[in-house]
Amino acid sequence: MDGRPESEAERLERLAGTGRYLRLLLLAGLVGIPVSVAAFAFLALLHWMTAFVWEDLPADLGHDLPPWWWPVPWLLVGGFAVGAAVKWLPGGGGHVPIEGLSAAPVRPSHLPGVLLAALGGLPLGVVLGPEAPLMAVGGAVALLVVRRWGPEAGTPESAVLGTSGAAAAVAVIFGSPLVAAVFIMEAVGFAGPKLTRVILPCLLSAGVGALVFTGLGDWTGLPVSSLALPGLGAASLHAADLLWTVPAAAAIAVGVKWIHSLGRRLAPAAQRRPMTLALAAAAVTAVCAGAYALLTGRSPVEVLxxxxxxxxxxxxxxxxxxxxxxxAMIACKGIAYAVSLASLRGGPIFPGLFLGAAAGVLFSALPGYGAVPALAAGMAAATAAVLPLPVSAAVLVTLLLGADAAEMAPVVLIAVVVAFVTERFLDRPRARAAAAAP
Known part of the structure; x- marks a missing residue:
């Protein structure tokens, strides 16, 4: 020994090949079961609440579509719920979405705040996704389950089991253990054998979780589904699609960067006055949704x-x-997304993915640019700019494309690379400022 403290990665490396590591793998596999059950319950409740507020209740009151003013009371209630969780409960309601998506385990004591912020905000119109709170639920449930039989809290083994719970949740919401594996690989930042020690428990937990989640859906018949793209027709790729993808991906990355810049400017104020900014963000979101409905005659839900x-x-x-x-949708939802990223709680990926898809459909009006290639490029560019984890973005969008995945792979990869490089280039001033800060 050289006298320095042993790192977590080195402790996991030493643990590999021993009976304790085999026990860690077994626990990781078992963790996937309660995590998938908790994830299923969370998503089922979220789906029911969302359908009640935006479909069932307006229909019961005689509205074919929610009227333009419908989001106002619901979003104000949601803003208050999120502000209360951030201000008064441990953990601040969960991870701040403007900071991206974290695979770090969440303490079980933070779970009430995460659930209040998620269930109080997401189904009431907040422009964020369920992936971040679902990962927090997965990590916290994993730590709760292994507290009695698992390793001591605060050890690398405990951290791996918490990350395994988050991986199982990722597999559930994105519909594939492969996405979970790639996301964890990029997020943990290890390489070689060290990565293997961490990723194996995560893979096992994600696989078991996805299997149990699918079985619960079939057994209960509840309409809880993972992210999917139905209705894509067979598409072919042409040279014009590849050429248009480069400027389209760069433009989408610039748009995502503008959204994030607005969110980052609001984030310090949201940290100082969480309740005020949460209510203000909810009000801005409601105004954007109402303006969209009045301008287009369509449902305000398309912005929410x-x-x-x-x-x-x-x-x-x-x-x-x-x-x-x-x-109108891209402009209104983009503003609502920016204020939600700074002041509310949820995941950043789903709204970014949708905005990229909408921008891709808009770009498909360019001569020779097919609808499916443009849609694929838009989703890939936005996801790469939002995370930014380029391999995870490429795998996620490729899997979403289903039967078109092999044909559209060149477009997806080009869009991911162009958007990632563009985002890095635009982010250089902030990165330099962060590096220079004491």
């Missing part, structure tokens, strides 16, 4: 929520939205 359901509708019939409606 994570965009998961709207993404399926957009992929099923891209021509259903006029160019004007697309521009």
């Amino acid at each position: 929520l994570s965009g998961q359901d709207s993404l399926g509708e957009l992929s099923r019939d891209p021509a259903s939205l006029t160019a004007w409606a697309l521009i």
Whole structure:
């Protein structure tokens, strides 16, 4: 020994090949079961609340579509719930979405705040996704389950089990253990054998969790689904699609950067006055949704929520939205997304993915640019700029494309690289300022 403290990675390396590591693998596999059950319950409740507020209740009151003013009371209630969680409960309501998506385990004591912020905000119109709170639920449930039989809290083994719970949650929401594996690989930042020691428990937990989640869906019949793109038709790729993808991906990355810049400017104020900024963000979101409905005659819901359901509708019939409606939607949802990133709680990926898809459909009006290649490029560029984890972005979008995945892979990869490089280039001043800070 050289006298320096042993790092977590070195302790895991030493643990490999021993009976304790085999026990860690077994625990990781078992963790996937309660995590998937908790994730299923969370998503089922979220789906029921969302459908009640935006579909069932307006229909019961005689509205074919929610009227333009409908989001106002719901979002104010949601803003208060999120502000209360951030201000008064341990953990501040969970990870701040403007900081990206974290695979770090969440303490079980923070779980009430995470649930209040998520269930009090997301189904009431907050423009964020369920992926971040779901990962927090997965990590916290994993730590709760292994507290009695697992390793001591605060050890590398305990951290790996918490990350395994988050991986199982990622597999559930994104519909694939492969996405979970790639995301954890990029997020933990290890390489070689060290990565293997961490990723194996995560892979096992994600696989078991996905299997149990699918079985619960079949058994209960509840309409809880992972992210999917129904309705994409067979598409072919041409040289014009590849050429248009480069400027389209760069433009989308610039747009995402502008959204994030606005969110980062608001974040310090949100940290100082969480309740005030949460209510202000909810009010701005409601105004954006109402303005969109008045300008286009369409439902304000298209500007609200994570965009998961709207993404399926957009992929099923891209021509259903006029160019004007697309521009209005991107502008209004982009502003709502920016203020939500700074002041509210949820995941950053789903709304970014939807905005990228909408921008891709808009770009498909360019001569020779096919609708499916443009949609794929838009999703890939936005996801790479939001995370930014380029391999995870490429794998996620490729899997979403289903039968078109192999044909659209060149477009996806080009869009990811162009968007990632553009985002890095635009982020240089902030990175230099952060590096120079004491």
